[in-house]
Amino acid sequence: MPVSTFQVEQDMRAWLERAVIGLSLCPFAKGVHAKGQIHYAVSAATQPQQLLDDLVAELKGLAALVPSVRDTTLLMAPDCLRDFLDFNDFLDEADAALVALDLDGVIQIASFHPGYQFAETAPDDITNYTNRAPYPTLHLLREESIDRAVEAFPEAEAIFEENMQTMEQLGHAGWAALKVGPGQGGGAA
Template sequence: MKEYHEIQATKEWIHNFIIHYNICPFAKRVWDHQEVGYYVERGENIELLILSFISKLKTEKISTFFLLYLTQFPNYLDFLDFYYSCEAILEDKDYDAEYQVVAFHPEYLFAGEDSKDPSHKTNRSPYPMIHVLRRDQVEKAIESYGDTDEIPRRNIELLRKLG
């Protein structure tokens, strides 16, 4: 089953990169408690993909989940357009108080940074994906962590050092 390999690759990326290098200091707890879901999204119709996104918001009960888009968005800018549509839906349907989304893509680029800068690796994943987090869980994690402003700065320094 092809899907298994993509989910496994995503899990390995989370474990071997995100958790190992502490890119997201909140990831380890949900990983250790197996509170992470993975869904491979099928089809090419953007409207149906958005409906699937909304459906997952309404039905998924775990802390956090990833929606993987294996074939739909090889182009980063096309993916970003889709991601922004999903963000807009969160606002339009008043889901933004409950959920937060983060974009990941193999070609992820931070605006204003050189395309070869290693800092982009924080959001570069094996496949285009949207990470959906419950806002209350994020707020609890932030409360227990403290100064979250330091996280991006630390990640940039680490990734530049690693190359």
């Protein structure tokens, strides 16, 4: 049974608050979350082309607004590209869309997936969970915002290593206790 748009948004907010912000996996997320500058877009796509169409619309939407209104977009696709390798392959199409819209260097696309796996790690390696979200997700970020955040956080390159350490200390049981999976965001209750 398809999950509701409301549930997807609730799950993603819970993931953002409990994991990304709660574990300080991204020190830049708290500010835009607190200011309400994150746009949550749930795609009804079941096929990659439909998701690509939604991505193009969201890229145009983000580019058309000032950062104080919308600084970043999370485009979730609960019914599309559930296989991580298919999702990973789709990222080439997503990057091509940036280029076609002349937004390369203006907007960047980061990726999150329930089955995210870094190269040369085992599928159950806890460090993969830094990029695991409840649903396949394309995170659209403004390059200017990234540049400002990096200026404010001069050791940004250390974030990745710190995240790996955080996840190793947390472990699988600690991650499970965060309750950040599909249907755990509190929206269904």
